Amino acid sequence: MRPDVDTTSVKVGDEIPPLSTPPISRLTLALYAGASGDHNPIHVDLDFARYHGMDDVFAHGMLASAYLGRMLTNWLPQDALVSFGMRFVAISHVHDELSCSGKITERFEEAGEQRARLELSVVNQHGETKVVGDAVVRLEP
Amino acid sequence: MIDPSFIGFRLPVHTQLVEAGRLRFFAQAIGETNPVYLDEDAARAAGWRSLPVPPTFLFCLDMERDNPYDYMDTLGIELGKVLHGEQHFSYHQVACAGDRLTFDSRITDIYQKKAGAMEFVVRETAVFRETGKQEPNRLADLRSIIIIRHR
Numbered sequence: 001m002r003p004d005v006d007t008t009s010v011k012v013g014d015e016i017p018p019l020s021t022p023p024i025s026r027l028t029l030a031l032y033a034g035a036s037g038d039h040n041p042i043h044v045d046l047d048f049a050r051y052h053g054m055d056d057v058f059a060h061g062m063l064a065s066a067y068l069g070r071m072l073t074n075w076l077p078q079d080a081l082v083s084f085g086m087r088f089v090a091i092s093h094v095h096d097e098l099s100c101s102g103k104i105t106e107r108f109e110e111a112g113e114q115r116a117r118l119e120l121s122v123v124n125q126h127g128e129t130k131v132v133g134d135a136v137v138r139l140e141p
Numbered sequence: 142m143i144d145p146s147f148i149g150f151r152l153p154v155h156t157q158l159v160e161a162g163r164l165r166f167f168a169q170a171i172g173e174t175n176p177v178y179l180d181e182d183a184a185r186a187a188g189w190r191s192l193p194v195p196p197t198f199l200f201c202l203d204m205e206r207d208n209p210y211d212y213m214d215t216l217g218i219e220l221g222k223v224l225h226g227e228q229h230f231s232y233h234q235v236a237c238a239g240d241r242l243t244f245d246s247r248i249t250d251i252y253q254k255k256a257g258a259m260e261f262v263v264r265e266t267a268v269f270r271e272t273g274k275q276e277p278n279r280l281a282d283l284r285s286i287i288i289i290r291h292r
Contacts, residue, residue: 021172028170035163035170037204042221052221053292061225062197066171069196074175077187078235084196085229085284 005076007139010116012104019071019100024059026094032063059092064100064122064131071100071120076137082115086133097125102135114140143216143260143289145251150215152246152264155206156271161238164192167201181238191238199236199268199281200228203244212248216262218289226261226286233279234270241271242280249284260289 022028026044033044038060041048049057065086072081092098099122106117120133161181168178176183177193184192194202203209210220236242250263264285269277 031170035167036198036201037209038201040210040220040223042223048221062200062228063171065197065200065228066167066195070171070173070175072196073178078193078196081196081232083229083231085227087227088225091224 007076007114007116010104010107010139012107014104016071016075016102016104016118018102019067019074021067021098021100023095023097024063024092026057028063029057029059029094032060032066036060036062036066038062056094058094059096061086061088061092061131064088064092064098065133067098068100068102068120068122068131068133071102072118072135072137075102080137080139082136082138084133084135086120086131088131090128090130092122092124092130096130098122098130099124105134107139110136113138142253142257143218143251143262147216147248148251150212150248152212152248153206154243154245156241156243157202157205159194159202159236159238159240159242161192164194164198164238167195167198171195184237189235189237194236194238194240196230196232197228199230199242199283200285202242203246203266203268203283206244212246212262212264213287216248216251218262218287222290224288224290226288227284228286229284231282233281236268236270236280243269243271243277245269258291260291262287262289 102118122131246266253260266283268281270280
C-alpha cells in the first residue's frame with residue numbers, strides 16, 4: 001500500500017492536516033483504561049490519585065500519543081510510518097482539549113527510500129504543550 | 142533508590158493474539174473515525190489482511206501480560222509514583238487482527254536526576270510476529286522511559 005496522497009511535493013516547513021479532539025472527560029479516561037489495558041488507578045481512581053499527591057486523576061500519556069497516531073494515519077497509510085516517538089512534557093488533565101499538529105523538518109533518502117522527518121506536538125486549549133514528538137515516514141517506494 | 146544492577150534484567154517473554162473486537166474498542170476509545178481501523182471490510186479494501194494494529198497499540202498489547210506492572214514490582218517501584226516519560230516505536234511491518242505477537246523486554250538503563258528526586262527506568266522491547274515459519278519476523282522495537290517521582 002502506497003500513500004494515496006501525493007507526497008512528491010512534500011517539503012520542509014509543510015504542515016500536515018492537524019487533529020482536534022473533544023475535551024477529556026472521566027469517561028474518556030475510563031474507556032481508554034479499558035481499551036488500552038492500562039488499568040493504573042492513578043488515571044481513574046480519585047482516591048488513589050489523591051493518596052499519591054495528585055489533585056485529580058489525569059490522562060494516560062499514551063492517550064495523547066494515540067491522538068498523534070490518528071493524525072499521522074489520517075495523513076498517510078500506516079505502512080508509511082517508519083518510526084514514531086514522543087516525550088510527555090506535562091500532564092494532560094480532565095477537561096483539557098488536545099490538538100495535534102505536525103510539521104516536516106527534513107527530507108532525506110534512507111534505505112533507498114524518500115523519507116521525511118516530522119516534528120509533532122500536542123497542546124491544550126490554553127496553548128500549553130503536553131507532548132512533543134517526532135516521526136519518520138516514507139514518501140515514495 | 143532503584144538498584145542499578147537491574148540493568149539488563151529480562152522480563153518474561155509473552156505472546157498475545159491480536160483481537161479484532163479489542164482493536165475496535167480501542168479505536169472507539171480514542172475517537173478514531175478512519176474506517177480502516179473500525180471496519181474489517183474497509184481495512185481489506187485498503188489492502189490490509191484485517192484491521193491494522195494502530196501505531197501506539199503495540200504498547201497496549203505488551204500490557205496484556207499477566208501483570209503489566211511486573212517489572213515495577215520487581216524493581217520495587219510504587220505504581221502511584223510512576224509517570225510515563227517517553228515512548229518510542231520503530232516499525233518494520235504493520236500487525237493486523239489475527240496475528241500472534243511475541244514481546245521480549247529488557248531493562249536497558251536506570252538513572253536519576255535532581256539529586257535522586259526523579260528516577261528513570263528505560264525498557265526496550267522487541268516485538269516479533271509469528272509466521273508459522275522457523276524464523277520469527279521482527280515487527281517493531283519499542284523503547285519506554287518511566288519516571289519515578291520522589292517528594
